[in-house]
Amino acid sequence: GQQLNQSPQSMFIQEGEDVSMNCTSSSIFNTWLWYKQDPGEGPVLLIALYKAGELTSNGRLTAQFGITRKDSFLNISASIPSDVGIYFCAGQLNRGSTLGRLYFGRGTQLTVWP
Amino acid sequence: DTAVSQTPKYLVTQMGNDKSIKCEQNLGHDTMYWYKQDSKKFLKIMFSYNNKELIINETVPNRFSPKSPDKAHLNLHINSLELGDSAVYFCASSQEGRNSLSAKNIQYFGAGTRLSVL
Numbered sequence: 765g766q767q768l769n770q771s772p773q774s775m776f777i778q779e780g781e782d783v784s785m786n787c788t789s790s791s792i793f794n795t796w797l798w799y800k801q802d803p804g805e806g807p808v809l810l811i812a813l814y815k816a817g818e819l820t821s822n823g824r825l826t827a828q829f830g831i832t833r834k835d836s837f838l839n840i841s842a843s844i845p846s847d848v849g850i851y852f853c854a855g856q857l858n859r860g861s862t863l864g865r866l867y868f869g870r871g872t873q874l875t876v877w878p
Numbered sequence: 879d880t881a882v883s884q885t886p887k888y889l890v891t892q893m894g895n896d897k898s899i900k901c902e903q904n905l906g907h908d909t910m911y912w913y914k915q916d917s918k919k920f921l922k923i924m925f926s927y928n929n930k931e932l933i934i935n936e937t938v939p940n941r942f943s944p945k946s947p948d949k950a951h952l953n954l955h956i957n958s959l960e961l962g963d964s965a966v967y968f969c970a971s972s973q974e975g976r977n978s979l980s981a982k983n984i985q986y987f988g989a990g991t992r993l994s995v996l
Contacts, residue, residue, distance in 0.1 A: 795983060797984070799987075801919075804989070804990075805989050805990070806882075806968050806970075806987030806988050806989050806990050807921070807968075807987045808987070809984055809985075809986070812984055850919055852921065856983060864909050864911065864926050864928070864933065864934070864972055864974050864983060864985070865923060865926070865934055866923065866985060868920070868921040868922075870918070870919070870920055871919050871920075873919075
């Protein structure tokens with residue numbers, strides 16, 4: 765299967781700091797997604813990217829679809845305590861037998877100190 | 879109204895028992911999934927159904943049997959539970975459509991079922 769490497773594995777930052785995390789793949793994807801999981805809940809979609817080079821923002825979050833289609837990053841600016849959670853990248857091929865299949869990174873655990 | 883709902887939220891049972899987890903989505907999606915999240919938070923797909931047809935069947939023990947009575951429901955039955963089955967199981971749904979390139983393929987997840995096998 766596809767291997768997604770997500771880094772860093774964990775981050776401990778102070779409120780107000782900016783955060784950056786990234787994901788790389790051994791294969792290309794047609795879609796990159798970023799999800800956030802709060803404790804006791806399921807992953808919730810933050811940003812979806814559909815074209816190589818695409819840069820998309822959602823409030824304080826910005827994500828980019830790498831030009832090689834093998835990587836993506838997520839930035840969070842001016843972090844706040846409610847940003848705490850696990851952030852997952854996910855790649856999707858959207859083609860044939862892989863219809864709907866999401867390949868997830870191992871997650872970045874974000875802790876924000878007030 | 880919850881978009882993807884799973885029941886129960888918690889399930890504690892003994893080894894060897896048979897149990898089921900139910901999932902329902904009210905988003906009108908045509909594809910549903912089951913994922914397993916292990917203790918290290920790794921999310922791995924187990925099954926997916928598109929219009930009640932099995933599409934993805936990862937290498938999971940055949941003790942796990944998904945059943946989709948209609949597009950809005952995908953249940954997971956597990957026979958002869960083992961200690962290693964302890965995990966959080968997530969249901970998800972998306973609209974894949976006939977032309978996968980035109981669909982946005984965003985998957986919406988339920989809140990999860992935490993299964994503990996003693």
